[in-house]
Amino acid sequence: MDFEIKQIGIIFSPYKTKAECPIQGSVVPDGNGRIEVFSEYVEGLETIETFSHIILFYIFDRAGEIKLSRPTFLDDAAHGVFASRHPCRPNRIGMSIVKLEKRTKNILDVSEIDVLDKTPLIDIKPYLPRFDYRENANNGWTAAKELQEKPGNRE
Numbered sequence: 001m002d003f004e005i006k007q008i009g010i011i012f013s014p015y016k017t018k019a020e021c022p023i024q025g026s027v028v029p030d031g032n033g034r035i036e037v038f039s040e041y042v043e044g045l046e047t048i049e050t051f052s053h054i055i056l057f058y059i060f061d062r063a064g065e066i067k068l069s070r071p072t073f074l075d076d077a078a079h080g081v082f083a084s085r086h087p088c089r090p091n092r093i094g095m096s097i098v099k100l101e102k103r104t105k106n107i108l109d110v111s112e113i114d115v116l117d118k119t120p121l122i123d124i125k126p127y128l129p130r131f132d133y134r135e136n137a138n139n140g141w142t143a144a145k146e147l148q149e150k151p152g153n154r155e
Contacts, residue, residue: 005122007038007059008038008044008124009035009038009121010035010036010118011034011058011117011119011121012117012118013034013115013117013119014031014033015114016117018116023085025111025112025113025114028112028114029112030111031111031112032101032110032113033110033113034110035056035108035121036106037108038106039106044124045103045108045124048103048126049103051126053100053126054100054110054124054125054126055124055125055132056095056098056115056121056124057094057095057125058115058122059092059094059120061092061120063087063092064087066088066089066090067088070086072084073086074145075141083141094119097112097127098111099111099112
């Protein structure tokens with residue numbers, strides 16, 4: 001089956017390098033960014049401003065070498081790429097939950113961003129706590145790890 005993914009916009013952030021970018025936006029709540037949705041997709045933003053948070057799907061366009069098992073930002077031990085959020089993945093698709101601060105036409109001002117500047121945006125979905133939250137979910141191997149980056153793992 002062939003498929004095509006189209007870029008629908010651009011994500012702008014204060015993070016120019018991988019070293020500057022936080023591993024999760026919730027760690028830096030004042031990390032502000034801007035999403036520019038291309039004009040042909042602006043109709044798809046109708047009523048998005050009624051949500052407090054949105055999920056951004058994007059391409060890790062500056063990710064390093066794809067390895068299916070590798071150490072992560074939180075651990076020296078190797079973990080499968082599908083058991084981590086490492087950007088060096090086969091399809092290079094990333095996702096982030098950000099706080100939607102304001103919409104002005106095709107521009108979305110957001111906070112809690114953890115994406116590199118000028119990243120290609122491929123989709124947006126509303127974050128819905130009643131559907132996206134799972135009361136009995138666990139944190140897997142990350143449960144015992146502190147949320148701080150280890151130097152040298154940002155490929």
